[in-house]
Amino acid sequence: MIRTVAETGSTNADLAARLRAGEHVTEGDWLVADRQVAGRGRQGRPWSDGAGNFMGSTVLRPGAGDPPAHTLTLAVALALYEALLPLLADPQALTIKWPNDLLLGGAKLSGILLEREGTAVVIGIGVNLAQAPELPDRPTMALSRLGPAPDRDAFALSLAAAFDREIERWRTFGTEPLIRRWLAAAHPVGTPLKVHDAGGTAIPGTFEGLAPDASLLLRLDNGTRRAIHAGDVTLG
Numbered sequence: 001m002i003r004t005v006a007e008t009g010s011t012n013a014d015l016a017a018r019l020r021a022g023e024h025v026t027e028g029d030w031l032v033a034d035r036q037v038a039g040r041g042r043q044g045r046p047w048s049d050g051a052g053n054f055m056g057s058t059v060l061r062p063g064a065g066d067p068p069a070h071t072l073t074l075a076v077a078l079a080l081y082e083a084l085l086p087l088l089a090d091p092q093a094l095t096i097k098w099p100n101d102l103l104l105g106g107a108k109l110s111g112i113l114l115e116r117e118g119t120a121v122v123i124g125i126g127v128n129l130a131q132a133p134e135l136p137d138r139p140t141m142a143l144s145r146l147g148p149a150p151d152r153d154a155f156a157l158s159l160a161a162a163f164d165r166e167i168e169r170w171r172t173f174g175t176e177p178l179i180r181r182w183l184a185a186a187h188p189v190g191t192p193l194k195v196h197d198a199g200g201t202a203i204p205g206t207f208e209g210l211a212p213d214a215s216l217l218l219r220l221d222n223g224t225r226r227a228i229h230a231g232d233v234t235l236g
Contacts, residue, residue, distance in 0.1 A: 001026070001029045001030070002029070002030045002032055002056075002153075002156050002157065002160060003029070003030065003031050003032070004031075004032045004033070004034065004153075005031065005032075005033050005034070006033075006034050006035065007033065007034065007035040007036075007037065008033045008035075008036060008037070009036065009037055009038035010036055010038050010124070011031045011032065011033050011036065011055060011056055011057035011124060012057045012113060012115055012122050012123075012124035013038070014031055014057070015031055015057050015058075015059055015117075015122045016115065016117045016122050019059070019117045019118060019120055019122070020117065020118070025059045025120070026059075027058075027059055027060055027061055028058060028059075028060075028160070028163070028164055028167075029058060029059070030056050030057070030058045030156065030160055031056060031057050031058070032054070032055065032056035032152075032156050033055045033056065034051070035051070035055075036055050050128070050130060050131030050132070050133065050142075051130065051131065052129055052130025052131065052144075052149050052152060053126065053127060053128055053129050053130055053131060053142075053152070054125065054126065054127040054129055054152055054155055054156060054159070055124075055125075055126050056124070056125055056156060056159075057122055057123060057124040057125070058122075058123050058160075058163065059120050059121070059122055059123070060072065060120065060121050060123060060167065061119060061120050061121075062119075062121065063171075065171075066170070066171055067170060067171070067174050067175045067178070068175070068213070068214075069116075069121065070214065071170070071175045071178060071214045072114065072121060072123075072170065073099045073100045073112065073114055073214075074099070074100070074175075074178055074179065074182045074214055075166045075167060075169070075170040075178060076100060076112050076114065076123055076125070076163070076166070077096050077099070077100035077101075077102065077112060077182065077185075078096075078166050078178070078181060078182060078185065079159065079162040079163040079165070079166035079167070080100075080102055080110060080112065080125060080127070080159065080162070081094065081096055081102060081185050082162040082165075082166065083155065083158045083159040083161075083162040083163075084102065084109070084110075084127070086158070087143060087150050087155075088104075088146070089146070089147075093105045094109075094185075095185065095186055095187045096182060096185045096186045096187075097186070097187060097233055097235065098186070098210070098216045098228075098233050099214075099216075099233075100112040101233075102127075103141075103187075103235075104141045104143075105141060106139065106235060107132075107138075107139035107140050107141035108128075108132075108135070108138055108139065108140045108141065109127065109128055109132075109140075109141050109142075109143070110125065110126060110127040110128065111125070111126050112124070112125050112126075113125075125159070127143075127155070128140065128141060128142035128143065129142065129143050129144065129149050129150050129152060129155060130142060130143075130144045130149035130152075131144070132145075137234070138234060175212070175214065176212075179210050179212070179214060182210065183209055183210060186207075187207065187235065188207070189206075189207055189208060189209055190206050190207065191206060191207040191235060192204070192205075192206055192207075192235065192236055193205055193206065193207050193218060193233055193234070193235060193236075194233070194234050194235075194236070195216070195218060195228050195231040195232070195233055196231055196232040196233075196234070197230075197231050198230070198231075203218065203220070203226075203228075203231075204220075204221060205218040205219050205220045205221065205226070206218070206219045207219075208225055211227050213227075215227040215228055215229045216228040216229075216231075216233065
């Protein structure tokens with residue numbers, strides 16, 4: 001089920017509040033907003049709520065037999081990737097940047113935010129279908145720059161279906177094929193990166209792929225390799 005609201009603070013916050021109140025939220029149901037006045041991205045950044053864009057959240061409950069919960073971020077990114085591919089004349093222009101940003105022509109097209117709420121994970125996704133915000137530290141892109149903006153409601157249906165398929169693959173086949181498929185959709189090995197840690201320090205290097213635990217492998221300028229478990233990544 002996809003439920004739409006005209007305006008809210010944050011779809012993630014709304015679902016989290018319902019869970020805290022003891023309300024049953026069906027896994028795979030979506031809450032989609034026409035406008036968010038307090039949308040958030042990773043590391044607390046505000047998320048633009050441009051009219052015609054997709055802004056929605058869903059809930060997943062990891063079980064005892066599921067892969068490690070932190071690998072869910074890769075599965076969500078792949079679901080969004082699969083939903084976006086049919087909308088593009090040049091699918092090769094779409095890439096995933098660790099852990100889950102989608103870039104179109106190297107510019108940020110979407111964002112994903114996963115937040116733990118009790119035993120559940122609230123998953124928020126924002127996609128620039130019609131408008132792209134101007135950000136001071138990175139280029140942005142909207143699909144409307146390539147042609148007519150996709151219909152938000154039709155995109156929501158496609159994303160919900162892709163999400164269900166990808167979560168089923170995640171649960172059935174585990175992380176090894178997930179990482180292989182994620183790497184096939186990512187920017188190439190050898191791409192220059194900078195990883196910004198929690199203190200804001202930038203660590204330059206090149207992309208070396210993912211470790212079996214889904215951490216980012218960064219080849220440093222001195223030739224050593226470092227596994228990155230958390231951080232904000234920029235290209236170049």
